[in-house]
Amino acid sequence: MTWRFALVIEPAASDDPRHDFAGTFTVIDASAPALTVGELSTQRGDGVFESIGVVDGHAQEVAAHLERLTHSAALCDLPVPHLEQWRQAVAVAAAACGPGEAVIKLILSRGIEHGPTPTAWVIAAPAADNxxxxxxxxxxxxxxxxxxxxxxxxxxxxxxxxxxxxxxxxxxxxxxxxxxxxxxxxxxxxxxxxxxxxxxxxxxxxxxxxxxxxxxxxxxxxxxxxxxxxxxxxxxxxxxxxxxxxxxxxxxxxxxxxxxxxxxxxxxxxxxxxxxxxxxxxxxxxxxxxxxxx
Amino acid sequence: MTWRFALVIEPAASDDPRHDFAGTFTVIDASAPALTVGELSTQRGDGVFESIGVVDGHAQEVAAHLERLTHSAALCDLPVPHLEQWRQAVAVAAAACGPGEAVIKLILSRGIEHGPTPTAWVIAAPAADNxxxxxxxxxxxxxxxxxxxxxxxxxxxxxxxxxxxxxxxxxxxxxxxxxxxxxxxxxxxxxxxxxxxxxxxxxxxxxxxxxxxxxxxxxxxxxxxxxxxxxxxxxxxxxxxxxxxxxxxxxxxxxxxxxxxxxxxxxxxxxxxxxxxxxxxxxxxxxxxxxxxx
CATH class of the missing domain: 3.20.10.10 (D-amino Acid Aminotransferase, subunit A, domain 2)
Structure with a gap:
């Protein structure tokens, strides 16, 4: 899977630590370094994710995936996902997908060790031919x-x-x-x-x-x-x-x-x-x- | 744990895919982005690691840790670690540790999805006060x-x-x-x-x-x-x-x-x-x- 699109969700100044980000997001280069070596996703697989199917730019069953992301986050004592922010991020990623089948992956990581916030990002790629x-x-x-x-x-x-x-x-x-x-x-x-x-x-x-x-x-x-x-x-x-x-x-x-x-x-x-x-x-x-x- | 030192082991042009890197390594800024969102360590916790204690710049029991890294890699069908390269990387990281207790972490990830090589890096930080x-x-x-x-x-x-x-x-x-x-x-x-x-x-x-x-x-x-x-x-x-x-x-x-x-x-x-x-x-x-x- 070569990720063609990526965005990172940024915390807002006002963010309540019990919830993840209500801030904005930044589209980044999916092939460029984006995560530090201190990321707990990479050190310990410490985070949760969802993979969403996309068909001709339409992200399938976003609500059900976000519900499960919220459930996974709760089981892992992660902050409650800010659903409206994730929905917007998925919409932007889906719009970048173009025609055919694609996949969008949502990742909510515990963040950098002892850091103040989780790390959250969304990536997209054309799907493999299934x-x-x-x-x-x-x-x-x-x-x-x-x-x-x-x-x-x-x-x-x-x-x-x-x-x-x-x-x-x-x-x-x-x-x-x-x-x-x-x-x-x-x-x-x-x-x-x-x-x-x-x-x-x-x-x-x-x-x-x-x-x-x-x-x-x-x-x-x-x-x-x-x-x-x-x-x-x-x-x-x-x-x-x-x-x-x-x-x-x-x-x-x-x-x-x-x-x-x-x-x-x-x-x-x-x-x-x-x-x-x-x-x-x-x-x-x-x-x-x-x-x-x- | 705030990682103060990091290096990435680079593949050599001649690397045999059954082994990890015989190449060189590059010291990087531990707080700067270094890993892409495509890293399988971060997407799936797909890799192996070791944590080595360091006391006054001396890395403890490096051989035993490298032996276990090799064992873990084999169980996960990862390339065989190139031990001399890892030993050198640990020595460089240990030298950067200074006096007191520290920790060096070795990470061998499956790399970027469908990528040609694993990703390997070494990080170091002062230890917590235990x-x-x-x-x-x-x-x-x-x-x-x-x-x-x-x-x-x-x-x-x-x-x-x-x-x-x-x-x-x-x-x-x-x-x-x-x-x-x-x-x-x-x-x-x-x-x-x-x-x-x-x-x-x-x-x-x-x-x-x-x-x-x-x-x-x-x-x-x-x-x-x-x-x-x-x-x-x-x-x-x-x-x-x-x-x-x-x-x-x-x-x-x-x-x-x-x-x-x-x-x-x-x-x-x-x-x-x-x-x-x-x-x-x-x-x-x-x-x-x-x-x-x-």
């Missing part, structure tokens, strides 16, 4: 996330419900999947329940019912999954949040990894065993996800 | 790390034996400890064994035997703990690596959190229950740790 993944699907392997399904609610300091910048494990899981000859991973709890992908939510189909693992402390509530569930209900399907045993994924009539930029990607194999997939139906889901959504 | 913690000790709370003690060896993608930049959980654990009226945390496995502190190793004393949890995939092997065990053996004590049930910590004759910069800090309470501590003995350990060590 056509092949959407049309031909991905092979996944299940990887143990190490926790029991009930652990996160007992141990909020594990930050499992927050979208933090500490994503080294998520990236390692994708590398492990590739080492095993697959394309992506699905995290499962140590007691055998499906959780989520390293960068996606999991939806599976059982007849005319679409199921996703119950979001909770251990599973990020996916903005794309929420939007797809609305659409599926409009189409007359049933949707459900359940504890999903790994066997249910293997026996599903179909399954998808869904996320804001890659959108709905059919799972065509789980741990080497093929899973049925339905290209026209997946195509219709992605046509919906590519339409302007707020 | 006198009070060393003399009066810290109250700790035990916090569930979520994993069973055997999980990490089964799931290397969890990177639990690597010192990665994804430290948001470690920082959240310290905040949780403070919320509970303590000073620091001790992570325990979900099956009730002592693991380590968020930024330290745990050593406990049982009579004349000093015990630390067996380092393995889930516990970082502490450089300071290793050095202290050597010293304790020289003084005629026994040392042991064991699986340490939480009860053994509560019933210990003494316990310490040990790390490269704060050094040996006595644990004076565990979950609100006082633990005996021995200031003169702890003082002798810290006198040793403050002496030049290679």
């Amino acid at each position: 056509t092949s993944a959407r049309e031909r699907g991905v092979r996944v392997v299940t990887l143990d996330r190490g926790y029991g399904i009930d652990t996160p609610s007992r141990a909020p300091w594990l930050l499992l419900g927050a979208k933090t910048l500490s994503y080294a494990v998520n990236m390692a899981a994708i590398r492990e999947a590739k080492r095993r000859g697959a394309d992506d991973a699905v995290f499962v709890s140590s007691d055998g329940f499906v959780l989520e992908g390293p960068t996606s939510s999991v939806i599976l189909r059982r007849g005319d019912v679409f199921v996703t693992p119950t979001p909770g402390a251990g599973i990020l509530h996916g903005t794309t999954q929420l939007s797809l569930f609305d659409e599926l209900e409009r189409r007359g399907f049933q949707t459900a949040y359940e504890d999903v045993p790994v066997a249910a994924l293997r026996e599903a009539d179909a399954a998808w990894l869904v996320s804001s930029v890659r959108l709905a990607v059919p799972v065509v194999a789980v741990d080497g065993e093929p899973l049925p997939f339905d290209p026209p139906f997946t195509g219709s889901l992605n046509a919906y996800l590519l339409s302007p959504r707020d | 006198t009070s913690a060393r003399e009066r000790g810290v109250r700790v709370v035990t916090l569930d790390r979520g994993y069973g003690i055997d999980t990490p060896s089964r799931a290397p993608w969890l990177l639990l034996g690597a010192k990665t930049l994804s430290y948001a959980v470690n920082m959240a654990a310290i905040r949780e400890a403070k919320r509970r009226g303590a000073d620091d945390a001790v992570f325990v496995s979900s099956d009730g064994f002592v693991l380590e502190g968020p930024t330290s190793s745990v050593i406990l004393r049982r009579g004349d035997v000093f015990v630390t949890p067996t380092p393995g995939a889930g516990i970082l092997h502490g450089t300071t703990q290793l050095s202290l065990f050597d010293e304790l053996e020289r003084r005629g004590f026994q040392t042991a690596y064991e699986d340490v049930p939480v009860a053994a910590l509560r019933e210990a004759d003494a316990a310490w959190l040990v790390s490269s910069v704060r050094l040996a800090v006595p644990v004076v309470a565990v979950d609100g229950e006082p633990l005996p501590f021995d200031p003169p003995f702890t003082g002798s350990l810290n006198a040793y740790l403050l002496s030049p060590r290679d």
Whole structure:
């Protein structure tokens, strides 16, 4: 991802330290040095983020992403995001995106160590071409996330419900999947329940019912999954949040990894065993996800 | 921590991509922007680090730290650190430290997304004054790390034996400890064994035997703990690596959190229950740790 656009949100003189910035923002050169070595995002992955899909200059579901950013910030004891400021910053970044698919990333870092304020910035880039993944699907392997399904609610300091910048494990899981000859991973709890992908939510189909693992402390509530569930209900399907045993994924009539930029990607194999997939139906889901959504 | 000194290690034209840099380094202004927004350290905590204690310009145990950096890099599929280059960079940073205690941090990041090379830099700053913690000790709370003690060896993608930049959980654990009226945390496995502190190793004393949890995939092997065990053996004590049930910590004759910069800090309470501590003995350990060590 080569970031083509970047802006930094600046604190205002009047800023209340319980909130992040009500100030202005400054467009910067995305390829030039912008962050100091003291940044806690870089030293400790200490901050939160969101990735927003953009289609032909329209940023998708900004409100849902900002709501999740606020939730992640609260779990990490970061200042409350100043939503109007973020909305304006997203609008400026989206306007810089041009036609086609793009991605906007919002980052709220704890800032410079012992510094007075967090650091906040927004970056944008053209999206990778995800056509092949959407049309031909991905092979996944299940990887143990190490926790029991009930652990996160007992141990909020594990930050499992927050979208933090500490994503080294998520990236390692994708590398492990590739080492095993697959394309992506699905995290499962140590007691055998499906959780989520390293960068996606999991939806599976059982007849005319679409199921996703119950979001909770251990599973990020996916903005794309929420939007797809609305659409599926409009189409007359049933949707459900359940504890999903790994066997249910293997026996599903179909399954998808869904996320804001890659959108709905059919799972065509789980741990080497093929899973049925339905290209026209997946195509219709992605046509919906590519339409302007707020 | 206000970083007073920084250098960036530059790739050489001839660099083999399997190794990091054999090139030169450039001293930069630690307070000026140096990293781009595309840095994966900042976007995903995707990299590894070491913190080295410095006493009167002498960097302590550089070889052990570089060995662990190499180990962490391997677990994260990062290029093999070019040790001679890092040693030179540490020497330059140490020379810039001046008298008293300081800290040098080495960072090896995956670099800019899709970029050709990792990014590597070294920063230095005067250490915080740790006198009070060393003399009066810290109250700790035990916090569930979520994993069973055997999980990490089964799931290397969890990177639990690597010192990665994804430290948001470690920082959240310290905040949780403070919320509970303590000073620091001790992570325990979900099956009730002592693991380590968020930024330290745990050593406990049982009579004349000093015990630390067996380092393995889930516990970082502490450089300071290793050095202290050597010293304790020289003084005629026994040392042991064991699986340490939480009860053994509560019933210990003494316990310490040990790390490269704060050094040996006595644990004076565990979950609100006082633990005996021995200031003169702890003082002798810290006198040793403050002496030049290679």
